[in-house]
Amino acid sequence: MITIPCKLNPYRLAKQSREFSGSIFLSSMQRLNDVYLQDNGSLVHIELKFEYDSENVCVVKGRFDVKLELPCQRCLQKIAFDLSDSFILSPYGLDQKMGKMKYDQVILDVDNIDVNQMIEDEILLCLPYFPTHQNNNYCQIN
Numbered sequence: 001m002i003t004i005p006c007k008l009n010p011y012r013l014a015k016q017s018r019e020f021s022g023s024i025f026l027s028s029m030q031r032l033n034d035v036y037l038q039d040n041g042s043l044v045h046i047e048l049k050f051e052y053d054s055e056n057v058c059v060v061k062g063r064f065d066v067k068l069e070l071p072c073q074r075c076l077q078k079i080a081f082d083l084s085d086s087f088i089l090s091p092y093g094l095d096q097k098m099g100k101m102k103y104d105q106v107i108l109d110v111d112n113i114d115v116n117q118m119i120e121d122e123i124l125l126c127l128p129y130f131p132t133h134q135n136n137n138y139c140q141i142n
């Protein structure tokens, strides 16, 4: 059910003001695989919108929504998290001079955004640093 292409050219899509929505598998994100408890069916729901802002800067506006399970750092039992966030990023090529930092940057792979990697970065930023059961009744170690 991968309904969003994994490589997208932001400049071309911004000219066309394209929007995408769809899902990708959480298990396709390598770095996250080390953190969360495996559940191969979990999907990350994504919305992306490409456009040029009023100063003609190419931007990607996006949002993600995912349910995942992390191990409690006290008792190691699973805790379910609903994570969602929205973001605005500006594509940045390695051959490009660093412009003014109006937005956070997403590094381009040649001319394309690697969608998996971009969303994975955003999810990693949202993960709780030290997940524990908020309610001690659920925690196996009191």
Ligand SMILES: [Zn+2]
Binding pocket: 072, 073, 074, 075, 076, 077, 132, 133, 138, 139, 140, 141
């Ligand atoms: Zn716990």
